[in-house]
Amino acid sequence: MSKDMTGAEMVIEALADQGVEHLFGYPGGAVLPIYDALFHQKKVQHILVRHEQGAVHAAEGYARSTGKVGCVLVTSGPGATNAVTGLTDALCDSVPLVVITGQVPTHLIGNDAFQECDTVGITRPCTKHNYLVKNIADLPRVLHEAFHIAKSGRPGPVVVDIPKDVQFATGAYSRPKDFQHKGYRPRLKGDLDRIKAAIELMQHAKRPLFYTGGGVVNSGPEASHLLRELVKLTRFPITSTLMGLGAYPSSDPQWLGMLGMHGTYEANLAMHDCDLMICIGARFDDRITGRLDAFSPDSKKVHVDIDPASINKNVKVDIPIVGDCAHVLEDMVRLWRASAAQPAKRSLDAWWQQIEKWRARKSLSYRNSNEIIKPQYAIQRLYELTKDRDAYITTEVGQHQMWAAQFYRFEEPNRWMTSGGLGTMGYGLPASVGVQLAHPNSLVIDIAGEASVLMTMQEMSTAVQYELPIKIFIINNQYMGMVRQWQELLHGGRYAHSYTEALPDFVKLADAYHAVGIRCERPGDLDGAIREMIDVKKPVIFDCVVDPNENCFPMIPSGRAHNEMLLSDATISIEDAITEEGKVMV
């Protein structure tokens, strides 16, 4: 059944047909017909942000915490260009978004009209796909195709640019059934022969390791479930990238912690020394591999990824498997169970003993203080006081992000929203707005840095307007901490422009936004202050004043291999670790 309606009405109708409940947006001249269509209906709720970048990050948080497609509506010109950072962020981290942009009327395109920009040209490299819809007849198909492309295969952002005259034009709308794209058909099932070959390697490996990533989370809860099953069945150790945290429970003894530049000692050394690496839904990013020619030199590598372009891009692998993580994991679990030749349990014991020695060094150790709050301690306490609650964590980018990844322990997927690939400062606050909207009764915390959070602070106003009780937990060290750390370690301590000399009073700032401000400066007051933050049913800005000079360890310096990590001076020495291990063994 097709119905006649305007292009603007089609947009809303298609969103509703796609099950969209929330649309993050900001009005402007070139999208006024769509806003008018929004005014006349109740199916789609519009969330008015304060900046278009905030709209896209909010939609990202919404998408990543629910597995649904996040939706954004912005105007032409500056509306579209302000969305570019968010689009690039979503592309890097494979977040499904549909972003609708207004455009000047078709007869003015190319005329340098008011608020005109080449939106499809600008967003072509930062979207999975984009469209300029010049004909009303194409609009229904394009809108539904956009959702299909955004969420299928390796997810990503899709832009639909709609000129104002097309929004006013009338055409026939119907919801397409059984959508099949003529060229675009991502492969879901992995090649069975290769999966068998991988299982064969897994049965004979002496030092195997699972290295998993955001692809497992993107594949859906079933993938995490199957991963847990496979890891338990095999008894192999498992580590994950920043993006993959939560897919495997961090409370499990087989979990080695995050790997990479600020990953744990045991995870990185296991990566370096393993003889079989099973990479599932991760992409051998430069934060993970360090020096490529010294990357895990003695291992066979299996790589499962839905995106063929991620395979053999940085690291040559022995068994590439193109497919969706859940599908491939299902086959792996089935084949592992079916295989007669289960490896003798003992064969992994030597490997686990080695790993326990590395683990005994306690590479996340830091020297705590009674005088000043250490950032690691702040996040540890935040974790301890919120772990039994239904909590979602977002972050900004920098030291606090790495400490959050190290010290906040995730048990479930979709609970951790961070800007991994692009590293976008200012991601966390608007992302928490989107997460809170999707989970109104959950505890949503943005673990923030004082520098990052100022980049998108205006979205506090959005949180207050929609009564979203987000908690902005600022690890305030007055520096762009990660920049300061690199300047200390690599540029002779010349802290060029990494110190913020005129920070706002965050408590007063919260007050100005009609939110609640809390400041905590002493370790002894921290638990009480965190409890107070949790109990407040309003948005909170928590100014946690921490040691300005703390560095984030462990750390793989650039150009180094996994086994050349820099460790904190609080780390237990190799000799003592071995002794401690000896004690444990006895």
Added chain:
Amino acid sequence: MANGSSTSHYPAATIIQQIETHTLSVLVDNEPGVLARVIGLFSGRGYNIDSLTVSETEHEKHLSRITVVTSGTPMVIEQIKNQLERLVPVHRVVDMTIAGPHIERELAMVKVRGKGEHRMEALRLADAFRARVIDASTESFVFEITGASEKIESFVALMIPLGLVEVSRTGIVAIGRGPEGM
């Protein structure tokens, strides 16, 4: 940590591998912006384009065939193919260089200006290269020549002393030998 490579937080470039040249045939939907997507991919990711031709080849299906000659390490060539296949309007990518025997051809139009003996010599060489005269005036010829790129290179080089004015070339098109399509 004083050495140069460790003052950046990116890993240093790894050892340079052998550079290879490959000819790729890419079947795409003939829709607005498709060429921009392909070219943008090459420029955005720092790949080389040695030659590029594009034209609609199946009108009723709105399909265009792009032939692109590119060079890079084997890993980069592999990446280029995978990245191209990832584009939504791309239907198929075939690496002609490894797919089997194939033919590559180019067409050039070559304008030569001259009188007397130079003019006669240009005509004789054109005949030897099986180039056709497609335009003539009392002091000029335009030759049409088809063939492998090297043949066109040699012909153009010979025309320089005889009064070469300008050359217009299509770039390489390629097709596989035998009965099968791409």
